[in-house]
Amino acid sequence: MKIGVAIFPGSNCDTDALHAVELIGATPVELWHADADLKNVDAIIVPGGFSYGDYLRPGAIARFDAVMGEVERFAREGGPVLGVCNGFQVLTEAHLLPGALLQNMSMRYVCRKVPVRVEATDTPWTANCGAGEEFSLPVAHNEGNYFADADTLARLEDEGRVVLRYLENPNGSANDIAGVCNEGRNVVGIMPHPERVSDNALGSDEGLKILRSVLVGAGV
Amino acid sequence: MDELSIKDTYTALGLSDFEYDRILELMERPPNFLELSLFSVMWSEHCGYKNSRPLLSRFPNDGERVLQGPGENAGVVEVGDGWALAFKVESHNHPSAVEPYEGAATGVGGIIRDILAMGARPVAVLDSLRFGPLDEERNRYLFREVVRGIGGYGNAVGVPTVGGEVEFDRAYSGNPLVNAMCVGLIRTEDLMSAKATGEGNLVVLIGSKTGRDGIHGATFASDELSEESESRRSNVQVGDPFAEKMAIECCLKLLEENLLVSLQDLGAAGITSSASEMAAKGGVGIEIETDKVPLRESGMEPWEIMISESQERMLAIVEPEDVEKVLSFTERYGLVGVVVGRVADHGELRVIHDGEEVGSVPADHLADAPTYEREVVRPKYLDEIPKLNFDKLPQPEDFNEVLLKLLGSPNLRSRRSIFEQYDHEVQTNTVVRPGADAAVMRIKGTKRGFAATIDGRGRHCYLDPRGGGAAVVAEAYRNLSCVGAEPVAVTDCLNFGSPEKPDGHFQLAECIEGMAEACEVFGTPVVSGNVSLFNETDRGAIFPTPVVGMVGIFEDVSRHATPGFKREGDMVAVVRSGSEISLAGSEYLSVVHGESSVDSPSATNLAAEKKVSDIIRDMIRAGLIDTAHDISGGGEVVAVAEMALAGGVGFEYDEDEVGRMIGGMGHVRADLAFFGEESGVFAIAFPEEKWDDVQESLSELGSHGLGYDNIGYTGGKRFKVGDFIDISLPKLKEAYERDLFE
Numbered sequence: 037m038k039i040g041v042a043i044f045p046g047s048n049c050d051t052d053a054l055h056a057v058e059l060i061g062a063t064p065v066e067l068w069h070a071d072a073d074l075k076n077v078d079a080i081i082v083p084g085g086f087s088y089g090d091y092l093r094p095g096a097i098a099r100f101d102a103v104m105g106e107v108e109r110f111a112r113e114g115g116p117v118l119g120v121c122n123g124f125q126v127l128t129e130a131h132l133l134p135g136a137l138l139q140n141m142s143m144r145y146v147c148r149k150v151p152v153r154v155e156a157t158d159t160p161w162t163a164n165c166g167a168g169e170e171f172s173l174p175v176a177h178n179e180g181n182y183f184a185d186a187d188t189l190a191r192l193e194d195e196g197r198v199v200l201r202y203l204e205n206p207n208g209s210a211n212d213i214a215g216v217c218n219e220g221r222n223v224v225g226i227m228p229h230p231e232r233v234s235d236n237a238l239g240s241d242e243g244l245k246i247l248r249s250v251l252v253g254a255g256v
Numbered sequence: 257m258d259e260l261s262i263k264d265t266y267t268a269l270g271l272s273d274f275e276y277d278r279i280l281e282l283m284e285r286p287p288n289f290l291e292l293s294l295f296s297v298m299w300s301e302h303c304g305y306k307n308s309r310p311l312l313s314r315f316p317n318d319g320e321r322v323l324q325g326p327g328e329n330a331g332v333v334e335v336g337d338g339w340a341l342a343f344k345v346e347s348h349n350h351p352s353a354v355e356p357y358e359g360a361a362t363g364v365g366g367i368i369r370d371i372l373a374m375g376a377r378p379v380a381v382l383d384s385l386r387f388g389p390l391d392e393e394r395n396r397y398l399f400r401e402v403v404r405g406i407g408g409y410g411n412a413v414g415v416p417t418v419g420g421e422v423e424f425d426r427a428y429s430g431n432p433l434v435n436a437m438c439v440g441l442i443r444t445e446d447l448m449s450a451k452a453t454g455e456g457n458l459v460v461l462i463g464s465k466t467g468r469d470g471i472h473g474a475t476f477a478s479d480e481l482s483e484e485s486e487s488r489r490s491n492v493q494v495g496d497p498f499a500e501k502m503a504i505e506c507c508l509k510l511l512e513e514n515l516l517v518s519l520q521d522l523g524a525a526g527i528t529s530s531a532s533e534m535a536a537k538g539g540v541g542i543e544i545e546t547d548k549v550p551l552r553e554s555g556m557e558p559w560e561i562m563i564s565e566s567q568e569r570m571l572a573i574v575e576p577e578d579v580e581k582v583l584s585f586t587e588r589y590g591l592v593g594v595v596v597g598r599v600a601d602h603g604e605l606r607v608i609h610d611g612e613e614v615g616s617v618p619a620d621h622l623a624d625a626p627t628y629e630r631e632v633v634r635p636k637y638l639d640e641i642p643k644l645n646f647d648k649l650p651q652p653e654d655f656n657e658v659l660l661k662l663l664g665s666p667n668l669r670s671r672r673s674i675f676e677q678y679d680h681e682v683q684t685n686t687v688v689r690p691g692a693d694a695a696v697m698r699i700k701g702t703k704r705g706f707a708a709t710i711d712g713r714g715r716h717c718y719l720d721p722r723g724g725g726a727a728v729v730a731e732a733y734r735n736l737s738c739v740g741a742e743p744v745a746v747t748d749c750l751n752f753g754s755p756e757k758p759d760g761h762f763q764l765a766e767c768i769e770g771m772a773e774a775c776e777v778f779g780t781p782v783v784s785g786n787v788s789l790f791n792e793t794d795r796g797a798i799f800p801t802p803v804v805g806m807v808g809i810f811e812d813v814s815r816h817a818t819p820g821f822k823r824e825g826d827m828v829a830v831v832r833s834g835s836e837i838s839l840a841g842s843e844y845l846s847v848v849h850g851e852s853s854v855d856s857p858s859a860t861n862l863a864a865e866k867k868v869s870d871i872i873r874d875m876i877r878a879g880l881i882d883t884a885h886d887i888s889g890g891g892e893v894v895a896v897a898e899m900a901l902a903g904g905v906g907f908e909y910d911e912d913e914v915g916r917m918i919g920g921m922g923h924v925r926a927d928l929a930f931f932g933e934e935s936g937v938f939a940i941a942f943p944e945e946k947w948d949d950v951q952e953s954l955s956e957l958g959s960h961g962l963g964y965d966n967i968g969y970t971g972g973k974r975f976k977v978g979d980f981i982d983i984s985l986p987k988l989k990e991a992y993e994r995d996l997f998e
Contacts, residue, residue: 045502046412048412090412145407174681176411176681176682
């Protein structure tokens with residue numbers, strides 16, 4: 037299985053994501069932002085970082101990059117797309133996911149491990165997890181405070197589209213939301229970084245279980 | 257220019273009469289304004305080390321693992337398996353005093369580029385910070401903004417901030433210290449130099465456009481801070497971490513493709529210092545065409561372009577046939593990439609504007625600032641420091657309250673509220689996160705790893721400059737040893753007051769002597785460093801504050817230790833190197849009794865400390881212990897409480913041990929026994945069945961007159977010391993984890 041990782045100017049978790057892809061036994065593929073070419077990948081990760089320096093708004097400029105047109109097409113066709121942190125922000129800016137990520141309630145950047153619960157397992161990025169399974173995942177962001185209007189939040193909850201929920205909310209997110217999916221359930225955005233907990237040498241490899249989901253979903 | 261205006265001009269540029277005369281002598285003609293500007297920035301203390309160079313030669317620089325000592329952009333040591341570490345620390349004190357966010361941010365950006373210039377990928381940042389006490393609004397503002405600036409830059413640029421230290425003391429009010437250290441990883445065969453070679457090779461400027469920011473920043477940094485400094489905000493550069501991230505990726509790509517002859521970052525004094533240093537190192541000349549430099553504002557004069565300190569710029573020497581390829585890469589990364597000059601054989605830094613030569617100075621003259629050697633005179637204050645009158649010091653009644661007060665004091669409190677604002681995990685190499693004695697990083701694809709720590713001391717160096725200087729190096733050595741790393745080399749940042757005053761000069765000379773002696777004993781040469789002098793305000797000089805960054809290596813990074821207790825029922829032992837325990841200069845004295853500058857702490861026995869540190873490290877490497885902590889500020893009881901807090905496992909002192917502590921070694925007082933400070937002491941924990949093996953390892957100490965004690969067992973959720981202290985972990989945590997910014 038080939039998993040593409042989009043690389044924007046200012047992405048800084050691209051290498052970590054490519055490394056994690058290798059660790060789950062898939063083939064990592066670099067997708068350069070200026071090239072409208074997905075290189076026949078089977079799934080796409082939009083990684084964390086500060087695309088275009090977070091200037092204007094996190095994700096606001098990256099969404100117009102050439103590669104994003106192809107990512108949008110791929111997503112509409114049902115291809116599995118995972119946005120992590122800045123990638124989540126890019127996907128909301130591109131309207132592939134509802135809502136927006138506001139500045140943390142503390143007005144501070146926050147880098148720590150937080151307990152989260154898997155709320156939906158019927159997505160290509162959580163299929164390998166148990167319903168209600170809990171993980172300790174690192175967050176590292178300044179704008180992770182999930183916001184959507186009341187109707188949208190109600191719809192997300194009703195339709196089971198809250199994929200990941202904080203058990204200790206680090207940023208003020210509405211309904212403790214750590215991740216959501218689109219209507220088609222193939223596009224998922226999460227603030228925590230599974231690629232950062234992908235090696236027991238660093239203390240935990242819980243994140244690999246999440247990332248392996250895409251292999252399960254693809255029947256590999 | 258008539259004579260009066262000449263004097264006004266060079267004085268305003270920070271040059272002395274003596275220095276101007278020296279320039280006349282070297283040039284054999286009067287310099288024009290541009291040339292004078294070049295001298296003023298290159299002969300500032302910041303670039304020219306004119307007050308410190310003779311003293312710095314005292315440091316040992318050589319060692320088995322040293323691949324590059326002082327003289328390049330960073331020092332380099334060998335790790336093994338073909339890997340090497342490039343590292344350096346640098347100060348950004350003056351800019352941070354005036355514009356804390358940008359001052360700190362560009363401090364991080366600058367040190368990262370130094371590492372990049374060696375060809376290394378920056379993999380870790382550490383910071384050493386000092387501020388005045390938080391009861392002053394201005395100090396709170398500086399502290400908050402400096403931390404935001406470090407995070408704002410480091411987080412975006414994608415290099416993890418993995419360690420550091422913060423201290424608060426009245427001596428730094430109005431003159432904070434912001435020292436940033438970066439470590440980079442490189443294959444030994446890919447090491448880069450800043451030496452310009454090859455007549456006809458081209459000079460390529462890579463990165464951001466050039467503006468008027470930071471003009472005369474180096475000169476500004478070499479003066480005392482005053483009210484006027486506030487109006488010099490425009491001397492402070494503005495950082496763009498996004499551009500830096502692109503510059504890192506672009507330069508590493510250019511190096512990978514073998515397209516560069518040499519590489520240098522643009523820091524203090526901008527193109528002037530980079531080009532003249534590159535030329536002087538290579539024994540060649542460099543011509544810069546200032547009209548080719550892309551500008552972000554109009555109407556800039558050639559001299560402004562030459563000394564602008566606009567950030568995120570690198571200077572590369574490229575062979576003519578590779579230029580097209582180089583420029584295609586700079587374009588791919590969205591950066592400025594322009595040929596701005598060429599390497600020549602005339603040995604001069606020559607400035608050309610619109611085809612006309614507007615200035616020319618021999619590069620080696622610029623790189624050869626005059627040095628000042630001064631007499632070392634012992635200051636009077638050292639003989640007037642009051643001795644601690646122990647008998648008059650009241651014993652505390654409530655030791656619970658004392659421990660809570662100490663753990664909650666700004667100097668001992670958990671640094672969590674700081675390091676959680678830094679991304680400490682990006683690049684996924686961080687094995688031991690901030691909060692331990694040292695950061696531990698792995699090297700992907702190998703079993704190896706490295707550890708890094710940064711430590712400084714102010715008050716101690718004020719009370720006893722030589723002893724304090726040695727103690728800083730010893731502390732760094734202990735911190736690396738108790739995570740299990742083999743310490744290999746040092747980078748230093750010397751933060752001092754004015755060297756033109758006898759006290760300042762004495763402190764500088766003596767601290768360097770103490771540090772050098774310690775580096776010799778520990779076998780850790782100094783491979784890079786930086787000097788920040790003139791840290792004075794109208795309140796006086798700061799404490800003399802040498803800061804030591806030290807790196808150590810692991811052959812097997814999985815064999816490391818951290819301070820937190822890991823299991824219930826572990827045995828805990830304290831291992832000593834035999835120095836005298838004392839309350840002089842201690843945190844206890846300062847926090848509980850409000851006394852600081854009395855007496856100096858007890859002397860460091862370097863050889864004994866090395867012995868103990870090495871044994872601790874050997875036990876970690878042998879897999880015998882996985883829990884160790886250096887006992888420093890706050891004394892033994894504070895350190896053991898920290899271990900309980902870090903692991904979330906309680907601890908109870910053995911009853912007999914408490915009696916021994918108070919009665920033994922002539923302590924007689926509980927506060928001295930619990931909170932007294934001594935040098936070279938560790939606390940370790942391990943499962944009881946390993947006690948025999950641990951004792952066997954420690955038995956070597958006996959023959960050296962050093963000692964160890966089994967002090968009790970881990971377990972439960974309380975922290976107990978005999979009849980004196982009994983506090984629940986949650987209550988301890990509440991005091992210890994209090995937000996430093998609230």
